[in-house]
Amino acid sequence: MDSAINYFSMGFDACAIIICAVIMANYYSVRRIHTRTEKLFQALMWTLLASAATNLVYVVLAYVGGISVGLFYFVVMVMVIAVHSVGIVFMLYVVSECYENRAFPKSFVAASVAIIAVTGVSIAIYCFRDLLPEGATDTVILCMFIEHYIALAVAAAYVFINRCVLTARRQVNIFVFIAFNVAATVVQTFTQAQVTAFALAVAVMLIYATLRNPKDEIDGITQLFNYQAFKDFVRLQIASRRSFWLFVTGIRNINAINALWGQGSDEVIKATAARLNDITDKTTYVYRTGEARFAVVFNTREQYEQFYGRYISAISENYLIGSVSVPVDNVAVLICFPDVATKFSDIENILKFYREKISGKDAVIEATREAVESVERREQVDYAIQKAIKQRSFQVCYQPIYDLKNKKFNCCEALVRLKDDELGFIPPDEFIPISEKNGTIVEVGRQVVTEVCKFIMQYKPQDYGVQFIDVNLSVIQCLQPDVIEDIQRILKEYGVPRGMVNLEITETASAKSYALLQQRLNELHSNGFTISLDDFGTGFSSVEFLINFPFDIVKLDRSLVWAYMKTHKYEPILQHYMPMLHSLGTKIVAEGVETEEMVKALDALGCDYLQGYYYSRPLPKEDYVKFLEANNCPRNGGRSLLIS
Numbered sequence: 001m002d003s004a005i006n007y008f009s010m011g012f013d014a015c016a017i018i019i020c021a022v023i024m025a026n027y028y029s030v031r032r033i034h035t036r037t038e039k040l041f042q043a044l045m046w047t048l049l050a051s052a053a054t055n056l057v058y059v060v061l062a063y064v065g066g067i068s069v070g071l072f073y074f075v076v077m078v079m080v081i082a083v084h085s086v087g088i089v090f091m092l093y094v095v096s097e098c099y100e101n102r103a104f105p106k107s108f109v110a111a112s113v114a115i116i117a118v119t120g121v122s123i124a125i126y127c128f129r130d131l132l133p134e135g136a137t138d139t140v141i142l143c144m145f146i147e148h149y150i151a152l153a154v155a156a157a158y159v160f161i162n163r164c165v166l167t168a169r170r171q172v173n174i175f176v177f178i179a180f181n182v183a184a185t186v187v188q189t190f191t192q193a194q195v196t197a198f199a200l201a202v203a204v205m206l207i208y209a210t211l212r213n214p215k216d217e218i219d220g221i222t223q224l225f226n227y228q229a230f231k232d233f234v235r236l237q238i239a240s241r242r243s244f245w246l247f248v249t250g251i252r253n254i255n256a257i258n259a260l261w262g263q264g265s266d267e268v269i270k271a272t273a274a275r276l277n278d279i280t281d282k283t284t285y286v287y288r289t290g291e292a293r294f295a296v297v298f299n300t301r302e303q304y305e306q307f308y309g310r311y312i313s314a315i316s317e318n319y320l321i322g323s324v325s326v327p328v329d330n331v332a333v334l335i336c337f338p339d340v341a342t343k344f345s346d347i348e349n350i351l352k353f354y355r356e357k358i359s360g361k362d363a364v365i366e367a368t369r370e371a372v373e374s375v376e377r378r379e380q381v382d383y384a385i386q387k388a389i390k391q392r393s394f395q396v397c398y399q400p401i402y403d404l405k406n407k408k409f410n411c412c413e414a415l416v417r418l419k420d421d422e423l424g425f426i427p428p429d430e431f432i433p434i435s436e437k438n439g440t441i442v443e444v445g446r447q448v449v450t451e452v453c454k455f456i457m458q459y460k461p462q463d464y465g466v467q468f469i470d471v472n473l474s475v476i477q478c479l480q481p482d483v484i485e486d487i488q489r490i491l492k493e494y495g496v497p498r499g500m501v502n503l504e505i506t507e508t509a510s511a512k513s514y515a516l517l518q519q520r521l522n523e524l525h526s527n528g529f530t531i532s533l534d535d536f537g538t539g540f541s542s543v544e545f546l547i548n549f550p551f552d553i554v555k556l557d558r559s560l561v562w563a564y565m566k567t568h569k570y571e572p573i574l575q576h577y578m579p580m581l582h583s584l585g586t587k588i589v590a591e592g593v594e595t596e597e598m599v600k601a602l603d604a605l606g607c608d609y610l611q612g613y614y615y616s617r618p619l620p621k622e623d624y625v626k627f628l629e630a631n632n633c634p635r636n637g638g639r640s641l642l643i644s
């Protein structure tokens with residue numbers, strides 16, 4: 001043998017061993033989750049190391065000479081097995097990457113069994129090469145090369161077919177591995193230099209660089225994959241367009257557990273993670289996607305159904321923190337991709353949608369399209385609100401309110417209207433709660449007050465006998481620190497006296513904001529604004545609220561008014577309330593007045609004002625002015641609907 005080539009080969013193999021050792025040292029220095037893919041990557045490193053090491057030993061022994069034929073034979077066989085396993089292990093690793101969290105496809109299992117069997121037979125025949133006729137050894141070696149390249153070709157084909165589930169960098173590095181292999185074979189064939197192990201070690205190093213970094217992807221407390229890993233994985237699954245079932249479960253009473261047991265909540269989280277891990281099979285990963293939230297991905301509904309039975313029995317048992325048995329309440333949502341959800345952001349939206357709706361201990365709810373559609377609609381409405389704010393395109397309608405004593409429409413309620421180019425008319429009952437949730441209500445409210453002020457300045461409704469206009473003030477708006485300055489500034493800008501605007505507020509305040517709301521309303525009141533309690537009788541209203549807050553007017557909600565008209569059960573209640581409210585100095589408005597019969601009954605009950613479709617629907621400003629001209633001006637002689 002040419003000694004220069006031998007030195008050369010030894011050098012390449014030694015470098016390959018060093019590279020493998022460096023990769024392995026780095027790889028094993030970090031705690032990992034031993035998924036199938038990780039195990040196959042480890043197998044790839046070990047076979048490559050074995051192939052480089054035996055290659056080196058082989059070259060050294062061939063160079064030194066004088067060793068027993070048996071030992072030499074043994075080294076050669078280990079080398080042949082290692083070298084020819086690299087292609088197969090590489091193929092398995094690559095396909096495993098493409099089928100992360102899934103079983104290998106059956107066709108692939110059949111193909112790999114065939115490749116492994118044929119390679120095994122070839123290696124076995126190669127063992128007895130001395131017994132083979134002249135020239136047959138070359139054929140066996142050629143067969144083994146072909147088998148090796150078939151394995152690489154299968155890997156390449158799977159990467160190509162599943163390219164959307166692998167990052168571009170990972171795809172490139174897998175192809176680099178194959179290209180290096182081809183190049184090394186060519187070099188080795190023509191120069192006899194043993195460069196294959198070195199070339200592949202470099203290629204594996206490149207693949208290693210694109211592997212997930214467990215430090216970024218593993219949760220320190222539970223040792224499960226974390227949210228980042230979950231996001232990457234689910235995004236790739238969505239891109240692959242394969243259907244899958246996502247099961248998200250959370251510990252609903254984690255805050256209570258935290259408050260009662262402090263650090264013990266970590267124990268509960270760890271125990272939940274362990275229980276979920278125990279009841280899932282090896283190719284199904286569990287992710288910790290939030291403080292006390294976990295996700296499991298299933299490829300088929302059957303897989304989920306099998307899991308479900310185990311899940312229910314696993315979570316129903318209490319947890320032990322020290323010697324204390326802690327009851328844990330889990331809730332879960334099952335989301336089918338792509339039938340129900342299609343994008344990653346749908347997950348959070350679906351969870352948000354069900355958060356308030358899910359009830360019952362250890363409940364599991366199956367998400368429907370309705371959840372996604374409702375959230376999508378909410379997003380569209382949200383966008384329409386933002387657009388309307390920017391374009392200042394909210395309109396305000398005015399619903400006349402009839403004063404029974406003065407027999408005049410001496411006030412009205414300003415009601416906002418939103419018309420979107422794409423969505424058409426969006427009722428305030430739909431967009432106001434959305435606007436309250438995202439905080440845009442503050443600006444919407446400002447624009448409504450501005451519109452009302454402009455209307456007052458332009459049309460001077462006072463001249464038609466209008467004493468004030470009701471403007472709805474959301475509690476969210478009311479809790480803003482600068483609400484008073486804001487309203488005052490707008491009123492001042494248009495020269496509108498404070499008494500012209502009456503603020504309506506609905507009692508929905510939670511106990512937390514009760515004191516602040518009270519303070520704000522008192523401030524508004526002492527600054528000259530009158531205030532109405534809106535929607536009285538819808539559940540929240542309490543006598544305490546009426547006494548402690550400075551209300552000038554109470555508006556009986558239409559549901560209460562209608563109930564009063566329908567059953568006599570409400571009669572004693574309302575008859576009891578009316579004098580009490582009057583004795584507190586508040587005026588009473590009845591809403592939802594639709595018939596003459598109602599007018600008479602509510603008048604008899606002692607209401608001061610009536611509002612409803614019987615008199616008029618909310619009207620655009622010009623129509624409202626026409627209404628005032630027709631009904632409030634004595635020269636018109638009033639109208640038949642003004643019942644005395």
Ligand code: C2E
Nearest residue numbers: 415416428429432448472473474592593594611612613618
């Ligand atoms: P609300 O404050 O209770 O307003 C009265 C609602 O009852 C109005 O609905 C009105 O059109 C309707 N209504 C009046 N008379 C009758 C009747 O005889 N029969 C029936 N069936 N309905 C009647 P609208 O305009 O759809 O407003 C719904 C809710 O949206 C309002 O309820 C109020 O809570 C909110 N809203 C409207 N405009 C504003 C606003 O500018 N700011 C805020 N924060 N909320 C507003």
Ligand code: CA
Nearest residue numbers: 413472504534
């Ligand atoms: Ca109102």
Ligand code: CA
Nearest residue numbers: 534535555591
């Ligand atoms: Ca109301």
